[in-house]
Amino acid sequence: xxxxxxxMPDYDWTGGNLPTFVSHLECSLTGERYPADTLHGLxxxxxxxxxxxxLEGVRRALTREALAERPQSLWRYRELLPVRRPExxxxxxxxxxxxVSLPRLAGGGELLVKDEGRLxxxxxxxxxxxxxVSMAKELGVRHMAMPTNGNAGAAMAAYCARAGMEATVFCPxxxxxxxxxxxxxxxxxxxxxxxxxxxxxxLVAEGEKTIGWFxxxxxxxxxxxxxxxxxxxxxxxxxxxxVPDVIFYPTGGGTGIIGMxxxxxxxxxxxxxGAKRPRMVVVQAEGCAPMVKAWEDGVEHxxxxxxxxxxxxxxxxxxxxxxxxxxxxxxxSGGWAVAVSDDKIAAAxxxxxxxxxxxxxxxxxxxxxxxxxxxxxxxxxPGERAVLFNCASGLKYTMPEAGTxxxxxxxxxxxxxxxxxxxx
Ligand SMILES: *Cc1c(COP(=O)(O)O)cnc(C)c1O
Numbered sequence: 001x002x003x004x005x006x007x008m009p010d011y012d013w014t015g016g017n018l019p020t021f022v023s024h025l026e027c028s029l030t031g032e033r034y035p036a037d038t039l040h041g042l043x044x045x046x047x048x049x050x051x052x053x054x055l056e057g058v059r060r061a062l063t064r065e066a067l068a069e070r071p072q073s074l075w076r077y078r079e080l081l082p083v084r085r086p087e088x089x090x091x092x093x094x095x096x097x098x099x100v101s102l103p104r105l106a107g108g109g110e111l112l113v114k115d116e117g118r119l120x121x122x123x124x125x126x127x128x129x130x131x132x133v134s135m136a137k138e139l140g141v142r143h144m145a146m147p148t149n150g151n152a153g154a155a156m157a158a159y160c161a162r163a164g165m166e167a168t169v170f171c172p173x174x175x176x177x178x179x180x181x182x183x184x185x186x187x188x189x190x191x192x193x194x195x196x197x198x199x200x201x202x203l204v205a206e207g208e209k210t211i212g213w214f215x216x217x218x219x220x221x222x223x224x225x226x227x228x229x230x231x232x233x234x235x236x237x238x239x240x241x242x243v244p245d246v247i248f249y250p251t252g253g254g255t256g257i258i259g260m261x262x263x264x265x266x267x268x269x270x271x272x273x274g275a276k277r278p279r280m281v282v283v284q285a286e287g288c289a290p291m292v293k294a295w296e297d298g299v300e301h302x303x304x305x306x307x308x309x310x311x312x313x314x315x316x317x318x319x320x321x322x323x324x325x326x327x328x329x330x331x332x333s334g335g336w337a338v339a340v341s342d343d344k345i346a347a348a349x350x351x352x353x354x355x356x357x358x359x360x361x362x363x364x365x366x367x368x369x370x371x372x373x374x375x376x377x378x379x380x381x382p383g384e385r386a387v388l389f390n391c392a393s394g395l396k397y398t399m400p401e402a403g404t405x406x407x408x409x410x411x412x413x414x415x416x417x418x419x420x421x422x423x424x
Contacts, residue, residue: 019061019078019079020078020079020081020082020083020084021053021054021055021057021058021061021079021080022036022037022051022052022053022054022082022084023036023052023053023054024036024052025040025049025050025051025052025222026049026050026052027043027044027045027047027049027050028043028047028048028049028050028322028324028325029043029045029047029324030043030045030047032044032045034049036051036082037084037139038139039139039140039141039214040221040222041215041220041221042219042220042321046321047321047322048219048220048222048225048258048321048322048325049222050222050225050262051082051222051223051225051226053079053080053266055266055269055270058079058080058270059269059270059271061079062079064237064241064272067237072095072096073091073093073094073095073096074094074095074096074127074130074227074230074234075089075091075094076096077230077233080226080229080233080266081131081226081227081230082131082135082223082226083131083134083135083138084138085138088134088135088137088138089134090130090133090134090137090159090162090163091130091162092120092121092126092130092158092159092162093120094119094120094126094127094130095118095119096234096238097114097115097116097118097119097124097234098114098115098118099112099113099114099115099235099238099239099387100112100113100115100358101113102352102355102356102358104355104356105351105352105355105356105368105372106386107371107372107375107376107380107382108375108382108383109245109375109380109381109382109383109384109385109386110384110385110386111371111386111388112244112385112386112387112388113358113360113364113387113388113389113390114231114234114235114387114388114389114390115358115390116231116389116390116391116392117360117361117364117390117391117392117393117394117395118393120155120158121151121154121155121158121182122151122154122392122393122395122396123151123154123155123314123361123391123392123393123396124151124228124231124256124389124391124392125151125152125154125155125156125392126155126158126159127227127228127230127231128152128155128223128224128225128227128228128255128259129152129155129156129158129159129216129224129227130155130159130227131223131224131226131227132144132156132159132216132221132223132224132227133156133159133160133162133163133165133216134159134163134223135221135223136163136165136214136216136221137163137165141165141214142165142166143165143166143167143168143211143212143213143214144156144160144165144166144167144168144213144214144216145167145168145169145170145204145207145208145211145213145214145215145216146168146169146170146204146215146216146217147169147170147171147197147198147199147200147201147203147204147217148169148170148171148175148179148183148197148200149171149172149175149179149197149252149313149314149316149317150171150175150176150178150179150180150313150314150396151179151314151391151392151396152218153169153171153179153183153188153190154179154182154183154186156169156188156216157169157182157183157184157186157187157188157190158186160186160187160188161186161187161188166189166213167186167187167188167189168188168189168190168191168207168211168213169183169188169189169190169191170190170191170193170200170201170203170204171183171190171191171192171193171197171200172192172193172194172195172196172197172199172200173192173193173194175192175313176313176396176397176398178396178397179313179396180192191203196308196316196318197316197317197318198304198318198319201217204216204217205217218252218253218255218317218320218321218322219253219254219255219258219320219321219322220321224255225255225258225259225262226259227259228255228256228258228259228260229259229260229262229263229266230259230263231256231259231260231263231389232259232260232261232262232263232264232267233263233267235247235260235387236263236264236267236272236273239385241267241272241273242273242276243264243273243276243277243278244278244385244386244387245278245279245380245384245385245386246278246279246280246281246335246374246380246384246385246386246387247260247278247279247280247281247335247386247387247389248281248283248367248368248370248371248374248386248387248388248389249280249281249282249283249367249389250283250284250312250314250315250363250364250366250367250389250391251282251283251284251291251315251326251337252314252315252316252317252320252363253317253320253321253322254282254291254320254322254323254325254326255322256389256391257280257282257325257326257329257330258322258325258326258329260280260329261280261325261328261329261332261333264277264278277332277333278333278335278387279333279334279335279336280329280330280333280335281330281335281336281337281338281367281370281374282295282326282330282335282336282337282338283315283337283338283339283340283366283367283369283370284315284337284338284339284340284366285310285312285315285316285339285340285341285342285345285366286310286339286340286341286342287307287308287309287310287316287342288305288308288309288310288315288316288317288318289305289337289339290302290303290304290305290317290318290319290320290323291320291323291326291327291330291337292337292338292339293305294323294327294337295327295330295331295336295337296337299327300323300324300327300328301323301324302319302320302323302327303319304318304319305318305319306318310342310345311342311345311346311362312342312345312361312362312363312365312366313362314361314362314363314391314392315363315366336379338370338373338374340366340369340370340373344366344369345362345365345366345369346362346365346400347369348360348365348366348368348369348372349362349365349394350400351368352365352368353394354422358390359393359394359395360390360394361390361391361392361393361394361396361397362397363390363391363392364388364389364390364391364392364394367388367389367390368388371386371388404416
């Protein structure tokens, strides 16, 4: 297989199963063990299950040098992923996403954006869902369902289409039109619900019993975290097996924070990175900031946020089942949680695009607003390396209206044409 062919992961298929190292699953709250290779939802304690690996075995099987030779795809980390059988590996070309530097906006340090908008379906939900759907296929699931604010449903629909599985998606009725349509285009049945994402989640949970579909809600199945974990693996590898000083993450259900935190622990166990961890910063919108409030209150669990609202739909998540895992990563890392207003998100969105030519998604822009504030108040110090997560392509969002109309055959204002855009 050609090295550059991103449509298929370049496995060394020597027949039979992949060399995988999953040993068991574990309740993230109680530590109770569960067997691998059977279908799971939440643990008996009602909390997410984490996948555990024989990391000693991985250490013997894979070196950083061997890894460096592999194609630039998420599947390069296959020893640290749960899929066992090659025929269950789904792929739409999960590229290693670039770290784009923003030199003009870096406040005396180094500012990098991990641009996840380059992934299939235009968002990092592809990372989680390619693993969740591949594993569902491996475990015999025929029909998947989920609640979504847009991007997760689109990614699930895409990979279910790839796998030949049924997909049913419930979204709040104000979900961006582009998401609703892309979900439908990719073969899923999509319903618009006059409520929030957790209302949609209830419909999915009901259908588990009545319809028999598999509930693929955030953190309710164990494998999306493993997909999101690859963000941490990639980041460390891209930075020469160094972690950055601080990571700003736009947090909804928190799969990414939890996944990256897990990635760093596994990399340390492999001896590939040291004990240093980035300060993990949870960024939320002022109109929906349950994690920020819980962090400020010093509690382990975050109550449901009433009347959640923000135009950054990906982080409009009023309650997260993995709240304590998110908060632990923030606290153990010496990070913090911060809310930014929609006005600041909108201003940051324009600023990064105009100053650096990088069109973020609003959720990604929220991280820049939080970064700017942290540079100003000294929480990010001069000379530090910060990474912002841009989780989706800015092109998936409705942008402010623009364009000056010109009528052919009438005089053109040449002074207007001469002025730089910023002065008009
Ligand atoms: C899902 C999503 C988020 C939140 O990610 P989590 O890991 O679930 O917290 C942020 N931004 C966008 C664009 C998303 O689609």
